[in-house]
Amino acid sequence: MSSLASTLQRAWLRRGPLACALWPVSCLMGMVVALRRLASARGWLHADKLPVPVLVVGNRIVGGAGKTPVTIAILQHLQARGLTPGVLSRGYGVTIDPAQPRLLDRDSVSTWSARDTGDEPWLIFRRTGVPVMVGPKRAVDGRALLRAHPDIDILVCDDGLQHLALQRDIEVVVFDERGAGNGWLLPAGPLREPLDTAAGPGVTAPPLVLYNAARPSTPLPGHVGVRELGDVRALADWWAGTQTTPAPSPQATPGAWALAGIAHPDRFFDALRAQGWQLQTCPLPDHHGFATLPWPAEVRDLIVTEKDAVKLDPQRLALERPNTRVWVSVLDFRPEPAFWTALDAAIDAVVCAAQPPRRPNTVQP
Incomplete structure (x- = not known):
């Protein structure tokens, strides 16, 4: 499909x-x-x-x-x-x-x-x-x-x-x-x-x-x-509406992955690269359901869209991907x-x- x-x-x-x-x-x-x-x-x-x-x-x-x-x-x-x-x-x-x-x-x-x-x-x-x-x-x-x-x-x-x-x-x-x-x-x-x-x-x-x-x-x-990526927040912070965990920087986070289950994943990946991120990417179909988690267990840092973040329960990830730090990149439109x-x-x-x-x-x- x-x-x-x-x-x-x-x-x-x-x-x-x-x-x-x-x-x-x-x-x-x-x-x-x-x-x-x-x-x-x-x-x-x-x-x-x-x-x-x-x-x-x-x-x-x-x-x-x-x-x-x-x-x-x-x-x-x-x-x-x-x-x-x-x-x-x-x-x-x-x-x-x-x-x-x-x-x-x-x-x-x-x-x-x-x-x-x-x-x-x-x-x-x-x-x-x-x-x-x-x-x-x-x-x-x-x-x-x-x-x-x-x-x-x-x-x-x-x-x-x-x-x-x-x-x-x-x-x-x-x-x-x-x-x-x-x-x-x-x-x-x-x-x-x-x-x-x-x-x-x-x-x-x-x-x-x-x-x-x-x-x-x-x-x-x-x-x-203008649409632009704003803050990068820890998934648990994003769900709670807070920002207590220090955000990572592209330079201090080598080998990060990016995931996007949206209509045009490359837009998200390109915007992250423009901020200096060196990424491995995981494009998914729009509205992907996450019945199973699609990234390897050894991934240390993963950046996702807000649209995907709503389907990634922090408690579930703590059990199924305890070694992955998931970050949410906030998208603003002005x-x-x-x-x-x-x-x-x-x-x-x-x-x-x-x-x-x-x-x-x-x-x-």
């Missing part, structure tokens, strides 16, 4: 023989997407409205464009503004009863593991402390989250751009260096829907486009951001200031629109 995914990722960058062979199927995909969007626009496809503003962060392409770091950055910005956000997530790779979504918050953190909720919800919760409701029905999940945390005043959907059964107020569309690839829909290209698809149900303004790259990678106007200005304007417009009109002063002199 990993080999097939890699082959498709390469094919999607150009209109070569494999992409051309799959193009007729992409035409059918285009028809399905167009019909769904038409049904949504005409009101034939019902879209639920939640009682608080909804902001959706999503991709038009498949294959990991950096959506989760963007979601974390947006949540931290909302918290800095004084808002109280909550998160709705599908939970990749987990099966959840639609009538029983799973709440991840400070009270339930000991109930679930990343295997129960998916790795991205756990990562979001670990980095922000924001409650996350995980399930397949975002309207149902949103109402359940608001019942559990009635102080929430804005909901952020981690993914869900194509989930047209939920009305939203703001959309943020994320692209990386690949842009739209070869410009074709699945399976001949990486696009889930056409590049210029209009905003989803409930949105009155065009989507905000954010490039997880040094420069825009599509013709769509938007903003750029959009340019103009993006925050545009996002704040969109939020202010939504909040003002939701407020009831002021009654005129009818007091007689």
Whole structure:
């Protein structure tokens, strides 16, 4: 499966023989997407409205464009503004009863593991402390989250751009260096829907486009951001939200290994090498489950991504890899200031629109 995914990722960058062979199927995909969007626009496809503003962060392409770091950055910005956000997530790779979504918050953190909720919800919760409701029905999940945390005043959907059964107020569309690839829909290209698809149900303004790259990678106007590796923390410290163990330096840690179970492992490895690390690497499929630990027992120092760290319980590693010191490299994403200005304007417009009109002063002199 990993080999097939890699082959498709390469094919999607150009209109070569494999992409051309799959193009007729992409035409059918285009028809399905167009019909769904038409049904949504005409009101034939019902879209639920939640009682608080909804902001959706999503991709038009498949294959990991950096959506989760963007979601974390947006949540931290909302918290800095004084808002109280909550998160709705599908939970990749987990099966959840639609009538029983799973709440991840400070009270339930000991109930679930990343295997129960998916790795991205756990990562979001670990980095922000924001409650996350995980399930397949975002309207149902949103109402359940608001019942559990009635102080929430804005909901952020981690993914869900194509989930047209939920009305939203703001959309943020994320692209990386690949842009739209070869410009074709699945399976001949990486696009889930056409590049210029209009905003989803409930949105009155065009989507905000954010490039997880040094420069825009599509013709769509938007903003750029910088992703960079921050602190390196001991795994137990990262889980506890502390930093008591001194961080290693590249020069003092020869022979280190690096592991990444993400869509583009080489990005992680290259970023570590740019910091001076001399590494042996262990690339894994995206959302790798770690049923068994994939690195040799004699490895002394191992650096992992945050997305992998949520699935590596320090107690388990103390038993199965007692000689390996596991370090977590923190990834931060920083959009340019103009993006925050545009996002704040969109939020202010939504909040003002939701407020009831002021009654005129009818007091007689």
